[in-house]
Amino acid sequence: MRIALFITCFNDMMFPSTGRAVTELLERLGHTVEFPQGQTCCGQMHFNTGYRPETLPMVRRFAEVFAGYDAVVTPSGSCAGMVRDQHRVVAAQLGDAALVEAVERVVPTVYELSELLVDVLGVTDVGAHFPHRVTYHPTCHSLRMLRVGDRPLRLLRAVKGIDLVELPAAESCCGFGGTFALKNADVSNAMLADKMRHVLDTGAEFLCAGDNSCLTHIGGGLSRLRTGVGTMHLAEILASTEGNVR
Amino acid sequence: MSGRDTVLGAIRSALADVPDAETPDDHSPVPYDPRSPHSGPDVVELFVERAADYRATVVRVPPSEAVAAVGRALARTGAKSLVVPPGFPEDLVPEGPWSRLADTPPLTVRQLDAADAVLTTVAAAIALTGTVVLDSGPGQGRRVLTLLPDQHVCVVRADQITADVPEALSLLHPRRPLTLVSGPSATSDIELDRVEGVHGPRTLDIVVIAHE
Amino acid sequence: MSGADNVVWLGTPPFPEAARTALADTRLRANLRRATGTIRDRRLAVTAELDDWEELREKAAALKRRTLRHLDQHLLQLEESVTAAGGTVHWAADAAEANAVVTRLVRATGESEVVKVKSMATQEIGLNEALAEAGIRAYETDLAELIVQLGGDRPSHILVPAIHRGRSEIREIFRREMGKWGRPAPEGLSDDPRDLAEAARLHLREKFLRAKVAVSGANFAAADTGTVVVVESEGNGRMCLTLPQTLITVMGIEKVLPSFADLDVFLQLLPRSSTGERMNPYTSLWTGVTEGDGPQDFHLVLLDNGRTATLADEVGRQALACIRCSACLNVCPVYERTGGHAYGSVYPGPIGAVLTPQLVGIENAASLPFASTLCGACYDACPVKIDIPEVLVHLRAKAVEAKRRDRLLPTPEALVMKAAGAVLSSPRRLAALQRLAALGARLVARDGRIGVLPGPFARWSGTRDTPAPARESLRAWWRRTREEGRTTRKGKGR
Numbered sequence: 011m012r013i014a015l016f017i018t019c020f021n022d023m024m025f026p027s028t029g030r031a032v033t034e035l036l037e038r039l040g041h042t043v044e045f046p047q048g049q050t051c052c053g054q055m056h057f058n059t060g061y062r063p064e065t066l067p068m069v070r071r072f073a074e075v076f077a078g079y080d081a082v083v084t085p086s087g088s089c090a091g092m093v094r095d096q097h098r099v100v101a102a103q104l105g106d107a108a109l110v111e112a113v114e115r116v117v118p119t120v121y122e123l124s125e126l127l128v129d130v131l132g133v134t135d136v137g138a139h140f141p142h143r144v145t146y147h148p149t150c151h152s153l154r155m156l157r158v159g160d161r162p163l164r165l166l167r168a169v170k171g172i173d174l175v176e177l178p179a180a181e182s183c184c185g186f187g188g189t190f191a192l193k194n195a196d197v198s199n200a201m202l203a204d205k206m207r208h209v210l211d212t213g214a215e216f217l218c219a220g221d222n223s224c225l226t227h228i229g230g231g232l233s234r235l236r237t238g239v240g241t242m243h244l245a246e247i248l249a250s251t252e253g254n255v256r
Numbered sequence: 257m258s259g260r261d262t263v264l265g266a267i268r269s270a271l272a273d274v275p276d277a278e279t280p281d282d283h284s285p286v287p288y289d290p291r292s293p294h295s296g297p298d299v300v301e302l303f304v305e306r307a308a309d310y311r312a313t314v315v316r317v318p319p320s321e322a323v324a325a326v327g328r329a330l331a332r333t334g335a336k337s338l339v340v341p342p343g344f345p346e347d348l349v350p351e352g353p354w355s356r357l358a359d360t361p362p363l364t365v366r367q368l369d370a371a372d373a374v375l376t377t378v379a380a381a382i383a384l385t386g387t388v389v390l391d392s393g394p395g396q397g398r399r400v401l402t403l404l405p406d407q408h409v410c411v412v413r414a415d416q417i418t419a420d421v422p423e424a425l426s427l428l429h430p431r432r433p434l435t436l437v438s439g440p441s442a443t444s445d446i447e448l449d450r451v452e453g454v455h456g457p458r459t460l461d462i463v464v465i466a467h468e
Numbered sequence: 469m470s471g472a473d474n475v476v477w478l479g480t481p482p483f484p485e486a487a488r489t490a491l492a493d494t495r496l497r498a499n500l501r502r503a504t505g506t507i508r509d510r511r512l513a514v515t516a517e518l519d520d521w522e523e524l525r526e527k528a529a530a531l532k533r534r535t536l537r538h539l540d541q542h543l544l545q546l547e548e549s550v551t552a553a554g555g556t557v558h559w560a561a562d563a564a565e566a567n568a569v570v571t572r573l574v575r576a577t578g579e580s581e582v583v584k585v586k587s588m589a590t591q592e593i594g595l596n597e598a599l600a601e602a603g604i605r606a607y608e609t610d611l612a613e614l615i616v617q618l619g620g621d622r623p624s625h626i627l628v629p630a631i632h633r634g635r636s637e638i639r640e641i642f643r644r645e646m647g648k649w650g651r652p653a654p655e656g657l658s659d660d661p662r663d664l665a666e667a668a669r670l671h672l673r674e675k676f677l678r679a680k681v682a683v684s685g686a687n688f689a690a691a692d693t694g695t696v697v698v699v700e701s702e703g704n705g706r707m708c709l710t711l712p713q714t715l716i717t718v719m720g721i722e723k724v725l726p727s728f729a730d731l732d733v734f735l736q737l738l739p740r741s742s743t744g745e746r747m748n749p750y751t752s753l754w755t756g757v758t759e760g761d762g763p764q765d766f767h768l769v770l771l772d773n774g775r776t777a778t779l780a781d782e783v784g785r786q787a788l789a790c791i792r793c794s795a796c797l798n799v800c801p802v803y804e805r806t807g808g809h810a811y812g813s814v815y816p817g818p819i820g821a822v823l824t825p826q827l828v829g830i831e832n833a834a835s836l837p838f839a840s841t842l843c844g845a846c847y848d849a850c851p852v853k854i855d856i857p858e859v860l861v862h863l864r865a866k867a868v869e870a871k872r873r874d875r876l877l878p879t880p881e882a883l884v885m886k887a888a889g890a891v892l893s894s895p896r897r898l899a900a901l902q903r904l905a906a907l908g909a910r911l912v913a914r915d916g917r918i919g920v921l922p923g924p925f926a927r928w929s930g931t932r933d934t935p936a937p938a939r940e941s942l943r944a945w946w947r948r949t950r951e952e953g954r955t956t957r958k959g960k961g962r
Contacts, residue, residue, distance in 0.1 A: 456703025
C-alpha cells in the first residue's frame with residue numbers, strides 16, 4: 011500500500027521522532043511510506059481560533075499535496091479530525107467548487123494512525139516490544155471527534171512486555187485545547203493539575219497518547235514538577251521492538 | 257407595530273433560508289418509532305420495583321385485600337383526617353380512626369393543608385419510570401387535593417399500568433389537567449444530592465391491585 | 469442594547485479574568501467537584517438503561533430542527549389553541565416588553581406579591597427586578613432559587629442555580645435571611661439537606677397558601693392542543709400552578725413543539741439528562757383553563773429577546789433546540805472548575821457559551837466562545853444533539869470578524885495569526901522557520917527543555933517545561949536520509 015505521511019507542522023518541528031516511528035512501523039509491516047515535501051499544516055490553530063480566511067490556503071494545499079494516495083496517515087487525532095470534519099466547512103464557506111470536490115476526494119483517505127492500523131491494515135499486534143509500565147490518555151479529538159474508540163488500547167495490549175494500567179478519569183480533557191492554554195491559562199492549569207494527579211496515581215513510567223500536542227501540555231507539567239514520568243506517542247511505543255526499545 | 261407582529265416578522269426574516277414551498281411536515285423525517293415498548297412482559301412487577309426505587313411505598317395485593325392495604329398505609333402514618341374525592345370507589349375506603357373529608361362543596365386550601373392524607377385512584381401508571389398519572393378524573397378530584405395533604409395514597413389497577421412514557425401519553429386527554437407523579441416530592445438542589453420531601457406530599461403510598 | 473438586560477451581567481470581567489477568581493475559591497471548587505461528580509454518574513446510569521437512547525436523541529434533534537424551520541406557524545397554532553382553551557396569549561419582542569406585560573397583568577389583579585416557579589426566561593429578562601420597581605414582590609419558591617434570592621446572589625447553574633453553595637453556607641443564609649422575607653428558619657437548624665429542605669417547606673408554605681398570582685416558565689408547549697408543561701421535583705411548581713387564581717407563564721418562543729404526541733420523546737430525555745432520574749417527581753401539563761380546578765385566569769407570554777437573531781444564523785440556530793437540562797454544564801471540564809458566575813451570564817457553561825453571545829450579540833460576550841477546550845463532552849451529553857463545539861468555533865470566527873470590523877488596527881493576535889498563516893501555507897517558509905527554531909532552541913534549552921518563554925507564552929511556560937524544537941525536522945531528515953543520502957540511512961535516529 012502506498013501511504014503518505016502527514017506529519018503535522020507541530021510534530022515536524024517538535025517531534026520528528028514520532029514521524030520516524032510511524033515510518034519504521036509501517037515499513038516493518040511491509041508498506042511504502044512517502045513524505046510529500048509540499049505539506050505544511052492542517053490549519054486547525056487558525057480555524058479553532060476563529061481565523062477562517064487564513065485557514066483556506068492550508069486547506070487548499072492539503073488537498074493538492076495529498077491527492078492520489080491509497081491512504082494518508084497522521085499521528086495526530088486532532089489534526090486528523092480537523093481534516094476530516096472541518097476542511098469541508100472551510101471549502102464550502104470560503105472556497106470554490108473545485109476545492110470542495112478536491113477536499114471530498116482526499117478526506118476519505120485520511121486516517122489517524124490507530125485507525126489506519128486496525129481498520130485499513132487489519133493489524134492489532136504490530137510486533138512491538140516495550141517493557142515498561144504505561145498508561146494511556148485518550149485525547150478528546152481522538153475520542154469524541156474521530157471516535158477511535160479502543161483501537162489504541164487494542165494496539166497497546168498486544169505490545170509484548172508492556173504493563174498497561176488504566177488511567178482514572180481517562181476521558182476528561184487534559185486542558186490543552188490549543189490556544190485555550192494561552193487564552194484561558196488558569197483554567198488550563200487547573201485541568202492539567204487533575205490530569206497529572208491521575209497519571210501519577212497509576213504509577214506509570216510513561217504516559218501514552220495519540221497526540222503530541224496534549225502530551226506536550228501534560229508532559230510539560232510532569233517535567234516541571236520533576237515527577238520522572240515520561241510521555242511517549244503511541245507510534246513510538248508501537249515502533250519499539252525487542253532489539254530497539256525507544 | 258404590536259409585539260406579535262414584530263416577533264412574527266423577525267421569525268420570518270430569520271427563516272429566509274427555508275424554501276417557501278417547504279411545509280412543517282416536509283423536512284427531516286423523524287426516524288424513531290415512539291411506540292417501541294421499553295419494558296419486559298411483566299409491567300406490574302417492573303412498576304412496583306421502579307416506584308419503590310423512588311421511595312414510594314408500594315404494595316401489590318389481590319382485589320380482596322386492597323381495602324385492608326389502604327387501611328394499613330393510613331394507619332402507618334397515623335392519619336387523623338382523610339380526603340376522599342368524589343367518585344372514589346366506596347369499597348376501597350377503609351374503616352378507621354380518621355375523619356373523612358369530601359370535596360363537595362370544595363374544601364378551602366386551609367382545610368386541605370390541615371388534612372393528613374388523601375386517597376385517590378389514578379388515570380394511568382408507567383412501569384418503566386414508576387410513575388402514576390392523575391387527570392382529575394373521578395376518584396382523583398382537583399389537582400390541589402393531592403398536593404396539600406402530606407400523605408397521598410393511591411390505588412392502581414394492574415390494567416392501568418402502561419409500559420413507558422409514550423404509551424401512557426397516548427392514552428391521556430390533553431384537555432384535562434395532567435400530573436405525572438414519580439415518588440414523593442424531592443429535591444436535588446443541595447449539592448445535587450437527592451433528598452425526598454419538600455413541598456408536595458412527603459409520603460406516597462401506592463396500592464397495586466393485581467391478581468396473583 | 470435590548471435583550472442584554474439580564475442575559476449578561478454588566479460589570480463581569482471577560483471569562484479568563486473571572487475564571488481566575490473562581491479558580492482560587494477553595495470552597496467553590498469543592499462544592500462544584502462534589503455536585504458535578506454526583507450528577508454525572510447518575511445521568512450515565514439512567515441513560516444507559518434505555519437501549520434506544522441514541523435514537524431518542526436523534527429524534528429529538530430532528531424534531532427541534534424542523535420545528536424551528538416553521539416556528540411562526542407553530543406559534544400561531546399555539547396561540548389559537550391556548551386561546552380556544554380559555555387562556556390569553558401575549559407576545560414580547562424583548563425583555564422590557566415582557567416585563568411590562570407581566571407587570572400590567574399582576575397590577576390588574578390588585579395584588580402586590582407573586583409566587584414564582586423557577587424559570588430561566590424570567591431570570592433572563594430580570595423580571596423580579598422589574599416587578600420590584602413596580603412595587604410587586606416576587607418570591608422564588610424553587611429551593612435553589614430561594615437560596616439565591618435569600619443570599620442576594622446570582623444563579624450559577626441552569627438547573628441548580630445554587631450549585632456553588634454547600635450545605636453549611638445554605639444553613640447560614642437561611643438562618644440569617646429567612647426572617648426578613650417571612651417565616652424565620654427553625655431554631656437550631658442543622659446543615660443536613662433534609663433539615664434545610666424542611667426549613668424551606670415551612671418558610672414557603674404560608675406564601676403558597678395565600679398566593680393569588682403565580683409566574684412560571686415552561687419547559688414545553690404543544691401547538692396542536694395548547695398544552696403547557698412544567699417539569700419539576702419539589703412540588704413548588706404544582707403549588708404555583710394550581711393554588712393561585714391567576715397564572716402568568718413566560719416562555720421563550722423556541723419552546724413550542726408541534727404536537728402533544730411529541731412530548732413523549734422529551735419527557736424521556738429531559739429528566740434523565742438533567743437530574744439523572746428516570747422521571748422527575750412532578751410533571752404538570754395544563755391546557756388553558758379548567759373550570760373548578762386551578763387558576764381561572766391564564767396568560768402565556770411568548771418571548772423573543774434575541775431568539776430570532778439566533779434563529780437567523782443557520783449554524784447557530786441549533787442552540788435554540790436547548791431544553792435547559794444542563795447536562796452540558798455537568799460534564800464540562802471548564803464549568804466544573806470555574807462554576808457559572810465566571811461566564812457572567814444567566815446562561816453559563818457550554819450552552820451559555822453558544823447561546824449568550826447569540827442572544828446579546830457577539831461583541832457583548834466575545835470571550836465566551838473561547839471558554840472551551842473543544843473537548844466535545846457537551847455534544848455527547850446533549851439530549852438534543854446540539855453540536856456545541858461546532859457552534860463555538862463558528863462564533864469564534866464571528867468574534868474575530870467583529871474585531872476586524874470594529875478596529876482600525878489589527879489586534880496583536882491577528883498579526884501573529886497572519887504571520888503564522890503565511891509561514892504555515894508555504895513549505896519553504898516553514899522549513900526556514902524550523903531551522904531558525906532549532907538554532908534558537910540550542911541557545912535557550914537545557915537538557916532539551918525550555919523553562920521560560922517570552923510574551924504571551926509565559927502563561928504557558930509558567931507551569932510547564934517545553935521541549936526544545938528538534939535539531940532536525942522530519943522534513944529535513946527525510947530529505948537527508950531518503951531523498952539525498954539513502955545509503956547513510958540509520959536504523960533509528962533519536
